[in-house]
Amino acid sequence: MSWITKTLTSSIGRKIIMALTGLFLCTFLVVHLIGNLQLFKHDQGAAFNTYSHFMGTNPIIRTIEWGLVLGFGFHIFEAFALTRRNKAARGATGYVSNHSEQNSEWTSRNMGILGSIILIFLIVHLYNFFWRARFGGLDKMGGDNPETRDYDNLYMAVVSSFHIWWYVLLYVAAQISLGYHLWHGFRSGFQTLGLNHRKYTPVIKYVGYAFAVVVSAAFAAMPLYFFLFTNDQGDLKAAIASPIMHAVASAF
Amino acid sequence: MAGSNPNAKPMNLTLNVWRQAGRHTSGKIVEYQVKDISPDMSFLEMLDVLNEDLLRKGDDPVAFDHDCREGICGSCDLFINGRSHGPEKGTTTCQLHMRKFSDGDTITIEPWRANAFPVNKDLSVDRSAFDRIIQAGGYVSVNTGGAPDGNEIPIPKEISDRAFEAATCIGCGACVAACKNASAMLFVSAKVSQLALLPQGHVERKTRVENMVAQMDKEGFGACTNIGSCAAECPVGISLENIAILNREFLAAKATSNNLA
Numbered sequence: 001m002s003w004i005t006k007t008l009t010s011s012i013g014r015k016i017i018m019a020l021t022g023l024f025l026c027t028f029l030v031v032h033l034i035g036n037l038q039l040f041k042h043d044q045g046a047a048f049n050t051y052s053h054f055m056g057t058n059p060i061i062r063t064i065e066w067g068l069v070l071g072f073g074f075h076i077f078e079a080f081a082l083t084r085r086n087k088a089a090r091g092a093t094g095y096v097s098n099h100s101e102q103n104s105e106w107t108s109r110n111m112g113i114l115g116s117i118i119l120i121f122l123i124v125h126l127y128n129f130f131w132r133a134r135f136g137g138l139d140k141m142g143g144d145n146p147e148t149r150d151y152d153n154l155y156m157a158v159v160s161s162f163h164i165w166w167y168v169l170l171y172v173a174a175q176i177s178l179g180y181h182l183w184h185g186f187r188s189g190f191q192t193l194g195l196n197h198r199k200y201t202p203v204i205k206y207v208g209y210a211f212a213v214v215v216s217a218a219f220a221a222m223p224l225y226f227f228l229f230t231n232d233q234g235d236l237k238a239a240i241a242s243p244i245m246h247a248v249a250s251a252f
Numbered sequence: 253m254a255g256s257n258p259n260a261k262p263m264n265l266t267l268n269v270w271r272q273a274g275r276h277t278s279g280k281i282v283e284y285q286v287k288d289i290s291p292d293m294s295f296l297e298m299l300d301v302l303n304e305d306l307l308r309k310g311d312d313p314v315a316f317d318h319d320c321r322e323g324i325c326g327s328c329d330l331f332i333n334g335r336s337h338g339p340e341k342g343t344t345t346c347q348l349h350m351r352k353f354s355d356g357d358t359i360t361i362e363p364w365r366a367n368a369f370p371v372n373k374d375l376s377v378d379r380s381a382f383d384r385i386i387q388a389g390g391y392v393s394v395n396t397g398g399a400p401d402g403n404e405i406p407i408p409k410e411i412s413d414r415a416f417e418a419a420t421c422i423g424c425g426a427c428v429a430a431c432k433n434a435s436a437m438l439f440v441s442a443k444v445s446q447l448a449l450l451p452q453g454h455v456e457r458k459t460r461v462e463n464m465v466a467q468m469d470k471e472g473f474g475a476c477t478n479i480g481s482c483a484a485e486c487p488v489g490i491s492l493e494n495i496a497i498l499n500r501e502f503l504a505a506k507a508t509s510n511n512l513a
């Protein structure tokens with residue numbers, strides 16, 4: 001083994017890969033979230049479908065997408081490699097009595113479980129939206145606009161998926177897991193990279209908490225919004241006639 | 253007892269103690285009763301009472317590690333009621349006193365658990381993996397010849413204070429015992445940052461961190477996931493900042509050392 005492979009397979013090297021890919025995935029979440037906010041426009045999906053058409057066809061985006069695949073790939077691979085190594089390090093005999101809740105946070109001790117829930121979600125999510133958008137299976141938008149007529153109608157796929165109760169449940173559960181994963185992961189990533197400073201570490205910690213809550217709540221709001229407030233065409237339900245409910249729903 | 257608190261009432265306790273005959277045998281929890289324990293006793297003195305009882309009955313006394321009994325050697329490695337060195341923050345087992353417990357309590361006592369710390373017997377564990385990590389790089393080169401003048405190498409007070417904080421690690425292994433991953437990174441980071449901060453440590457700065465981390469991995473300790481149990485349980489308060497320093501030192505050494513292997 002060369003010094004490079006030795007470095008990258010050492011305990012610290014693997015952790016550095018975890019941290020770099022984890023923080024890279026955080027930047028992806030920001031882009032993904034901002035793009036998906038188009039779902040909340042009341043325009044029968046015109047803006048969202050235009051955006052997803054751009055994301056699916058732009059050569060620069062398509063290239064960066066490979067970076068994302070590698071980012072997820074390495075993060076997940078190292079997650080399993082490290083979790084296995086750490087399990088072995090603990091030894092075959094466990095404690096009869098272990099009160100780790102008195103010296104650490106639950107989220108910090110359960111990153112593997114939280115990540116695995118995200119992974120299950122990811123597989124379902126990719127199949128349902130990404131796979132169908134990229135490899136066919138979606139209706140066209142249609143309509144009068146010659147420019148958008150032939151775009152895939154991903155919006156309708158989103159709307160119909162988000163009217164299936166177990167689907168909404170899976171999404172919300174996954175976002176809660178993601179929130180907890182980031183609650184620990186955001187600051188942990190900086191610490192792993194050696195970016196610890198008496199002045200900035202407390203700031204990073206609270207930015208991480210805010211990031212975890214805002215990102216996961218915003219993603220979870222999408223399935224909940226369609227499930228609770230819209231009909232199967234994505235239009236606001238007539239039942240939300242009361243002006244207050246209407247204001248709440250359109251505030252999303 | 254001279255100097256003891258006259259109001260302190262003696263306690264009766266139930267102990268659940270891990271008993272294991274040897275390294276390659278299996279063990280189990282055995283229940284014992286101890287009576288008339290003074291709240292002024294240290295935890296180890298309470299175990300001495302148990303062992304005197306056992307010896308009187310002709311039973312095998314409980315093996316446990318201890319040496320200085322004043323909180324400096326790091327030998328007294330007991331996992332008490334689910335915590336390294338018991339419930340009190342910032343103490344070793346020898347400095348834990350029975351007044352932290354109440355009459356009638358049940359106390360569970362186990363050895364440190366980690367693949368790299370095999371159990372010798374009962375509560376005594378083999379922590380020589382730590383010695384091998386220190387041998388791999390936890391030292392400095394010293395010139396032979398006349399003793400250098402004490403103030404010859406100027407070191408800023410702030411730096412010497414931080415190095416001293418890291419140097420207070422007593423090598424007890426409470427960090428490994430408490431960590432879900434049985435990671436030794438708090439221990440290794442304390443030594444690496446102590447010597448990286450001081451000019452005397454600069455000769456071996458890169459090889460030290462490379463070799464100590466390699467030895468740590470070879471001994472089978474886990475990889476830190478920044479849970480923080482270690483620092484919370486450390487009897488001398490070694491902080492997680494040291495692990496960040498360790499990671500920085502390691503990356504810098506790997507990127508710039510002349511070691512191609």
Ligand code: HEM
Nearest residue numbers: 018019022023025026079111112115119185188189192477
């Ligand atoms: C969008 C998805 C994800 C994001 C943004 C993310 C983010 C992060 C971040 C920032 C860290 C901290 C890195 C460090 O401290 O070194 C981390 C750690 C971790 N992640 Fe993820 N992750 C994601 C998905 C996953 C998945 C799918 C898995 C598992 C299959 C997973 C398992 C883990 C594990 C085991 C750790 C180690 C805990 C630690 O070292 O702190 N993650 N993740």
Ligand code: SF4
Nearest residue numbers: 421422424425427486
């Ligand atoms: S870092 Fe703290 S807990 Fe770990 S060996 Fe040193 S003194 Fe003990």
Ligand code: FES
Nearest residue numbers: 321325326328346
């Ligand atoms: S016996 Fe030396 S520190 Fe406890």
